[in-house]
Amino acid sequence: MATFVFIPFHWAANLNATFAVARRLRRRGHRVCYLGIPDSAKRIRSQGFDVTPIFAQVFPEGSVVERCAREARGELLGAQEFRARVRGMCTFLRAGEIERCVRHLSPDLFLVSSLTPWVAMAARRIGLPVVTFSSSLPSIRDPQMPPIGTGLIPRQTLASRLRVRTAWSTLSIRRRLLERAWDISGELVDFARWCDYPSTGLDFRGETWPRLSLPGLVFCPREFDFPRRTVPKEILFVEPSVDTERCEPDFPWHRLADDHPIVYCTLGSVATFKFIPEATRFFQAFMDAMARRPSWQGVVAIGDHLRVEDFVRPANVIIVREAPQVGLLRRAALMVSHGGFGGVKESIYMGVPMLLVPLFYDQPGTAARVVHHGMGVRGRPEKVSAPTLGDWMDRVLGDPSYRERTQSMSATFVALQNRAPSALILERLARSPRPLDRGATGDRISSSPGPSVAF
Numbered sequence: 428m429a430t431f432v433f434i435p436f437h438w439a440a441n442l443n444a445t446f447a448v449a450r451r452l453r454r455r456g457h458r459v460c461y462l463g464i465p466d467s468a469k470r471i472r473s474q475g476f477d478v479t480p481i482f483a484q485v486f487p488e489g490s491v492v493e494r495c496a497r498e499a500r501g502e503l504l505g506a507q508e509f510r511a512r513v514r515g516m517c518t519f520l521r522a523g524e525i526e527r528c529v530r531h532l533s534p535d536l537f538l539v540s541s542l543t544p545w546v547a548m549a550a551r552r553i554g555l556p557v558v559t560f561s562s563s564l565p566s567i568r569d570p571q572m573p574p575i576g577t578g579l580i581p582r583q584t585l586a587s588r589l590r591v592r593t594a595w596s597t598l599s600i601r602r603r604l605l606e607r608a609w610d611i612s613g614e615l616v617d618f619a620r621w622c623d624y625p626s627t628g629l630d631f632r633g634e635t636w637p638r639l640s641l642p643g644l645v646f647c648p649r650e651f652d653f654p655r656r657t658v659p660k661e662i663l664f665v666e667p668s669v670d671t672e673r674c675e676p677d678f679p680w681h682r683l684a685d686d687h688p689i690v691y692c693t694l695g696s697v698a699t700f701k702f703i704p705e706a707t708r709f710f711q712a713f714m715d716a717m718a719r720r721p722s723w724q725g726v727v728a729i730g731d732h733l734r735v736e737d738f739v740r741p742a743n744v745i746i747v748r749e750a751p752q753v754g755l756l757r758r759a760a761l762m763v764s765h766g767g768f769g770g771v772k773e774s775i776y777m778g779v780p781m782l783l784v785p786l787f788y789d790q791p792g793t794a795a796r797v798v799h800h801g802m803g804v805r806g807r808p809e810k811v812s813a814p815t816l817g818d819w820m821d822r823v824l825g826d827p828s829y830r831e832r833t834q835s836m837s838a839t840f841v842a843l844q845n846r847a848p849s850a851l852i853l854e855r856l857a858r859s860p861r862p863l864d865r866g867a868t869g870d871r872i873s874s875s876p877g878p879s880v881a882f
Contacts, residue, residue, distance in 0.1 A: 429535040429857040430458040434481070434525075434550070436540040436562075437467040437491055439696040440769040444562040444646045445538070446474050447670040451850045462528050466491040473674050479528045485515035499700040499732035506608035513545065513611055517618050520549040536857040544629075544639050545615060548622040551641065556856045559643040563768045563789045564652055564796075566634035571656050574598050574634045575792030578785065580799050581653055598634060612637070642856065647772060648843050651796055651836065663852060666843040669776040675751035682745055683724055688760035690717065690820065691779075692727045693750065695767040698786050699730030705786065705808055707733060713763060715813035716820065717744050726755055753777075761824055763816070766790035766805070771797060776844070778837040780829035782819045784808055801832040 431452055435441045442463075449459045461471045461478040465488035471478040498504065516524075525546075534555060539547040541561040551557045566575035573579035573591045576598075581587050602610070612631055619629055628640035643661050646668035658664075683689060692713045699706050710727055717725040718741035725743060728750035729735070735746050752770065756762065756777040764770050766783040771793050774781050781803030783794040794805040804819055823829050 428456050428458060429854065430460065430533055431853060431857070432460050432462060432529060432532060432534040432537050434462045434537060434539045434543070434546055435467070436542040437464050437486075438542075438562075439470065440767060441540050441542060441562045442467060442470055443670060443673065443769055444560065444668050446476075446673060447666075447668040447844070448646075448847070448849045448853075449474075449476060450670070450672060451847050452853065455850060455854070457854075460532050460534070462525070464491065465489075474670075475674070479532070481524060481528050482516055482519060485512060485519065495700045496732065499703055501703075509609060510611060510614075514614065516543075517545050517614065520545065520618075521621060525550055525553065536853060538644075538853070541638075541643060542636060544637055545618055547639055547641060548619055548624045551624060552622040557641055558853065558856060559639060559641055561643060561645050564647060564792065565638070565643075565645060565662055566789070566792070567630075567638065567659065568595055568632045569656050572653060573792070575789045576634060576787075578791030578795045578805075580795045642852070644849050644852070646849075647768075648839055650839050651772075651775070651800070653796060653799065663848075665849040665852070666847055667772045667776055667840045668849070669753075669773050669840070669844060671753055671776075673753055675754055676747075676749045678747065678751045678754065679745065680754075683726075683758070687722055687724045687743075688824065689724045689726065689755065689758050690761045690763060691750070691752075691755045691759045692725060692763040693752065693770060694728075694730070694765045694786075695770060696730065697767075698765050700732045702786055703732065706730070707737065709784065709808075709811055711738055712811050712813045712816050714738060714740055714744050716817035717741055719813070719817060720820075726750060728752075761820060763820065766794040766797070768793050772840070775802065775833060775836050776840045778830065778834040780823050780833045782806070782816075782823055784811060800836060801828060802836060803829055803833070 433445050433449060435445050453459050459476060461476050462481040463471050463478045464482050464486040465480050466486065468478045468480060536556045537550040538558050538560055539550055541559045547557050547559050564575055570588060571581050571591060573581055573594050577594045579590055579594060581591055615629065615637060616626060619626060630638040640661055642663060645662060645664045647664060648667060649664040694706050694709065710729055713727065717723060721743055723743060726745045728747055731748055740746055753773060756773055756779050759779050761782060762774045762779050763782045766785040768789060781797055783797055783803060783805045785791040785794045786808060797803045798805050804823055806815065806819055
């Protein structure tokens with residue numbers, strides 16, 4: 428039996444991505460523990476896992492909730508606050524924060540979110556195997572792979588390659604000219620030196636955080652991604668890690684009829700405080716569109732920062748703050764969303780086609796892949812209105828090919844979920860931290876940030 432310690436980022440999508448593999452490891456006889464900031468402890472414990480607080484001085488209890496409330500009021504996260512949080516974490520890591528937290532755990536392997544590479548470097552310094560995990564697709568410079576924030580769909584044409592090259596060049600110029608205040612590369616290089624982590628193992632050429640030369644699990648089957656010219660040997664595409672056993676909030680299931688199609692509408696847990704005006708307009712447009720389709724049933728999850736009384740709700744729509752997403756997708760005919768990676772994976776897993784209106788971060792690229800595979804349609808936020816949303820929903824529900832293609836991809840997702848290659852990879856690395864031979868794990872690669880992330 429081995430002890431696996433997860434150190435996730437505090438966003439719900441990053442936390443949720445860990446629970447399925449954590450349950451799998453526990454069923455195989457291993458011990459699973461979490462290190463999490465105080466505000467993430469409740470969600471982790473609600474899923475039945477032990478959690479030890481980490482970085483409590485940097486993220487005291489309630490600080491993330493307050494930060495989200497401030498952003499909902501229009502007080503956006505500034506570069507100075509962002510850098511202070513990163514420096515604060517690095518200061519405590521230098522003082523032995525991880526060692527203090529795991530003293531009673533005796534871990535055999537750390538699994539660290541790719542959103543916090545400084546934590547992964549510090550964990551590696553302890554001398555134990557470290558694996559990073561990602562709750563989004565890797566966005567690494569590639570001549571035929573556009574940045575995931577652009578929404579481009581690559582083609583095998585010269586024009587497409589030029590568009591991809593231009594997109595990467597534009598990203599580099601924007602970073603140099605407009606995002607210098609957010610640049611923490613100097614601090615990370617200094618911290619890597621303290622961790623005895625090789626400078627050659629820090630790759631800043633990606634779209635978001637620097638990539639480390641450590642084994643990195645991508646919780647998504649390779650089939651969902653665009654074709655890549657090269658895949659770094661450290662990157663391992665595995666199962667989708669959809670947690671079908673997730674403990675979810677209560678819901679008035681008796682209000683849903685079996686003989687009417689269910690349309691589930693969500694903007695996730697981040698957009699509903701970062702984009703209050705856009706979220707308000709989006710949800711009301713959806714409800715107005717549903718009012719014109721009384722034979723459909725709608726469920727809208729509005730998050731913690733919008734008021735139910737501010738919406739005009741038709742009789743065939745249920746409004747909740749947080750929805751039992753997995754349970755609803757089991758019964759839904761369509762998901763209307765922003766294209767958050769976790770929700771898209773869960774929708775595919777359940778065979779539910781999508782209407783996506785991406786807002787930021789990796790959502791444009793995720794939506795582009797859904798369109799590329801014929802599993803849904805996407806729209807632009809500025810085009811959102813009751814008539815346009817209604818037309819888009821009619822298009823998806825009126826064409827059975829969207830559901831057929833989604834169900835085809837679902838079969839791939841479910842098959843890989845049942846195989847659970849990540850558990851085999853982690854078990855092998857816990858026994859022997861030598862470089863991983865992908866073929867021996869059953870993970871066949873060929874078949875199978877900057878200011879975007881708020882602290």
